[in-house]
Amino acid sequence: MNRQNSTHEMHPDPAEFIRANMRIATVPSxxxxxxxxxxxASGLWRLAADADEAGEDPAPPYWAYQWAGGLVLARHILDRPETVRGRRxxxxxxxxxxxxxxxxxxxARSxxxxxxxxxxxxxxxLNAEFNDVHVSTAAADLTGGAAPDVDLVLVGDLFYAADLASRVTAFLDRCVVQGIDVLVGDPGRAHLPHTRLRLVAEHxxxxxxxxxxxxxxxxxxxxFG
Structure with a gap:
């Protein structure tokens, strides 16, 4: 095995790895x-090891699974498309x-x-392409910045840790001040800001x-408001 191939195996391209090792499956609910x-048999540890070798924080692969907050929000949006239709x-x-x-x-407009x-x-x-929709991506933590130029923020299951919940709540406050609507999907995680929430639907x-x-x-x- 040459050095180039060895390096490629040690540092797999994420898209190539996902295509080769993960399965396309219907989302529960x-x-x-x-x-x-x-x-x-996905071998997701190899992607985490790659991040560790690169000096990055090898975060757990939460993205590889569907969580209740995201599931309930997706279900609600598909049942009530007027929630997002024509909106950024x-x-x-x-x-x-x-x-x-x-x-x-x-x-949604975008x-x-x-x-x-x-x-x-x-x-x-990859998931957007497979589902034949256009979704732009931002590889960034937006919670420390200004409110984005959108009409609606969707938050699925981000209140499971105290520090994250604090950052997200502060960010959503800035969004609300700018007139942006916010919907939160959550099964009742430990740090959900109940006093800031109004129930819209249950699934x-x-x-x-x-x-x-x-x-x-x-x-x-x-x-959220």
């Missing part, structure tokens, strides 16, 4: 969408791109999916973040 999804949408912490893809399918994990960004692009969805389907559980869509 959202059968209108199919995504590249993890399975026991930001999918914050987009993961696999599920919520943004649902928005694009439902007729969709920007922001995700900090470069492997997740690669997955979003029973699978919380499949562990990579295996589980019984349906109630999850909710809230407006």
């Amino acid at each position: 959202v059968p209108e969408i199919r995504l590249y999804s993890a399975h026991p 949408v930001l999918d914050l912490g987009a993961g696999s791109g599920l919520v943004g893809i649902a928005a694009a399918k439902a007729g 969709v920007l999916a922001a995700e900090t994990d470069r492997n997740g960004v690669a997955a979003i692009r 029973a969805v699978a919380d499949v973040g562990t990579g295996s389907a589980v019984a349906l559980k109630p999850s909710a869509v809230f407006s």
Whole structure:
């Protein structure tokens, strides 16, 4: 094996790796969408090891799974396309791109999916292409910046850790001040800012973040304000 091939195997291209090692599967609770999804033989540790060798934070591959907050938000958008139709949408912490893809399918004018994990960004692009929709990507943490030039921010399952919840809440505050609508999908994670939320809808969805389907559980869509 030559040095070039050895280096390529040690540092796999994320898009090539996803195509080769992940399976396209129908999304639980959202059968209108199919995504590249993890399975026991995916070998996702190789992408994490690549980040570690590059001096980056080897974040867990949350993007490789669908979580209840994103599932309930995607389900709600597809059931009520008027929520996004004709609007400029930001999918914050987009993961696999599920919520943004649902928005694009439902007729959003434009969709920007922001995700900090470069492997997740690669997955979003592949998933959007497979579902025949256009989703722009931002490989960045937008929570420290100004409110974006959009009409609606969609937040699926970003309140599972205290520091992240604090940053997201502050960012959403700036969005609301600028007249941007915000919808949050969440199954009731520990740091959900309940006092800032108004219930919009409830749907029973699978919380499949562990990579295996589980019984349906109630999850909710809230407006933030």
